Amino acid sequence: MDWWSVADGAIRGKHNDKVPASFLYTTETYSDFRLILRSKMVESGNHAGVAFWGEIATKGDNKWYTQGPLVVFPRPGMWDYIEAKGLRVFRATTAQVTQQHEWVQVEILAQGNRVRTALNGVEVMDWREANPTRLKTGPIGLQLHAWNGPQEVLYKDIVIETFPKESVLLTVKR
Numbered sequence: 001m002d003w004w005s006v007a008d009g010a011i012r013g014k015h016n017d018k019v020p021a022s023f024l025y026t027t028e029t030y031s032d033f034r035l036i037l038r039s040k041m042v043e044s045g046n047h048a049g050v051a052f053w054g055e056i057a058t059k060g061d062n063k064w065y066t067q068g069p070l071v072v073f074p075r076p077g078m079w080d081y082i083e084a085k086g087l088r089v090f091r092a093t094t095a096q097v098t099q100q101h102e103w104v105q106v107e108i109l110a111q112g113n114r115v116r117t118a119l120n121g122v123e124v125m126d127w128r129e130a131n132p133t134r135l136k137t138g139p140i141g142l143q144l145h146a147w148n149g150p151q152e153v154l155y156k157d158i159v160i161e162t163f164p165k166e167s168v169l170l171t172v173k174r
Helices: none
Strands: 004-007 010-015 022-025 033-043 048-051 055-059 062-067 069-073 077-080 104-111 114-119 122-128 141-144 151-162
Touching: 010 022, 010 141, 033 048, 069 104, 069 114, 077 122, 141 151
Parallel strands: none
Antiparallel strands: 004 010, 010 151, 022 062, 022 141, 033 104, 033 151, 048 069, 048 141, 055 062, 069 077, 104 114, 114 122
């Protein structure tokens, strides 16, 4: 809790020293959902992310780790916290749609074994888990990534829709 607070209407993850990856989790669990939020890396060249379809895990002294996939931004990507490796995703675009240290609108549409992501109104990723037995209903976690120096990330305007009726990314400009 030393790293998380609320400031100016945003959830803030901040630390000044080397820390492990940490997550602030929802109290509810989710399977199919649409998450829309805004995020900003205020300090550091690192990334932020959203974890889901996994469990809260412990790694060493860190009680706030995760075991599941992670959508990464502002540079789009996905990470597998079960096997500690990047996930291969279909990239709908290779255009740069975000900038470090600026607000980015994130939409994650997770349905069945498929995850689609839009950043700033542009679809950037589409991924399917080939082994659905790895997927677990679980909490959604906002990431404060491990880093060797000062870091600050903000999350705000968070909306979660369970079992979305529409299977399209709502924030994508048409």
